[in-house]
Amino acid sequence: MKLLHHSEPDPTNTTNDDKIGWHATPTGIWLWCLDGATLPTDVPSCCNHTTTWYVKILDHALRTATSQPHTTPTDALAQAIHAVTQQHPCPDADKNGPSATAIIAHYQPPKITWALLGDNTLLIQDHAGHLQHHTDTRLSTIAINQRTALKNAHNQSKTSFHQKLILAERDARNRPGGYWIAAANPTAANHALTGTEHNPHTIALLTDGATRLIEFELTNWQGLLDTLTTHGPAHLIHQTRRAEHTDPNGQLWPRSKCHDDATVLLCQLN
Numbered sequence: 686m687k688l689l690h691h692s693e694p695d696p697t698n699t700t701n702d703d704k705i706g707w708h709a710t711p712t713g714i715w716l717w718c719l720d721g722a723t724l725p726t727d728v729p730s731c732c733n734h735t736t737t738w739y740v741k742i743l744d745h746a747l748r749t750a751t752s753q754p755h756t757t758p759t760d761a762l763a764q765a766i767h768a769v770t771q772q773h774p775c776p777d778a779d780k781n782g783p784s785a786t787a788i789i790a791h792y793q794p795p796k797i798t799w800a801l802l803g804d805n806t807l808l809i810q811d812h813a814g815h816l817q818h819h820t821d822t823r824l825s826t827i828a829i830n831q832r833t834a835l836k837n838a839h840n841q842s843k844t845s846f847h848q849k850l851i852l853a854e855r856d857a858r859n860r861p862g863g864y865w866i867a868a869a870n871p872t873a874a875n876h877a878l879t880g881t882e883h884n885p886h887t888i889a890l891l892t893d894g895a896t897r898l899i900e901f902e903l904t905n906w907q908g909l910l911d912t913l914t915t916h917g918p919a920h921l922i923h924q925t926r927r928a929e930h931t932d933p934n935g936q937l938w939p940r941s942k943c944h945d946d947a948t949v950l951l952c953q954l955n
Contacts, residue, residue, distance in 0.1 A: 686714070686955060691918035692948035695894075696926065702736045702785075703892045703948035704744045708751070713793030715751040715761075718805055718890035718950055719743060720786040722866070727844065728851050731782045732775040739783035742769045743867060747789065758789040758800035762867065763874035770869045778869035780855050786821075787867045787877075788890050792954070797885045800877040803866050806896050808889040808910050809882045818906045820896075821878050823864040828853035836939035847941055888952040889913055894945030897925050901938045918949035 694701035702721030721736035746765035775782055786803020799807055807819045831853045835846040857863030865876040898904045912921050933943050
């Protein structure tokens with residue numbers, strides 16, 4: 686097995702709220718990828734806990750949860766969220782507290798099982814070369830009007846439109862008809878997208894900041910995976926930064942912010 690990984694913060698920020706982890710247990714190999722949701726300073730929060738704190742504690746809790754025998758990705762995610770909540774008993778934390786997207790995958794030959802909350806991406810290619818990609822797009826169906834307004838806004842007004850989008854998203858967080866994410870309610874894990882694939886050869890976990898070349902329509906999923914396996918995760922993120930810098934104001938590729946934290950975990954099996 687070969688593991689490659691790379692993670693970079695938004696170039697305009699020294700804090701990186703992405704986190705990856707992996708370890709081997711008697712039941713197989715566990716992989717996970719987290720992306721902390723940005724908490725704008727002008728949007729109320731339930732407490733002083735930061736996104737960075739939340740992702741760090743969730744990462745540690747996932748390592749503990751995946752060390753338990755006979756657990757599943759969904760169970761591990763629920764246990765980890767519960768463990769964080771025990772350290773974070775803030776009123777209304779599920780709606781107005783820090784949160785993160787999450788992928789948890791468990792490779793136990795000959796299959797991989799996984800759970801996914803939020804807009805991270807999981808790529809799985811089998812030995813025959815067939816590629817599957819999985820992304821939770823439920824958040825993108827929420828607050829369409831606010832999302833469109835933000836994408837079309839001039840730089841000077843992006844802050845105001847971003848605030849409106851965050852407030853609209855919070856109203857739909859972790860509730861039926863909305864979207865589901867790791868926050869303060871462990872039952873969110875029961876709403877994760879899940880699946881099982883057999884005979885994987887290559888597995889990649891990516892935060893949305895590392896899949897922008899797809900969003901910009903500069904490659905497809907196979908091309909992105911080929912870049913990863915040929916040149917490595919750091920090269921993919923370098924390509925992403927180069928594309929972002931050619932469109933700093935988001936005129937060609939409208940987006941809420943020029944850059945984002947970008948993280949890749951690549952696992953190539955024998």
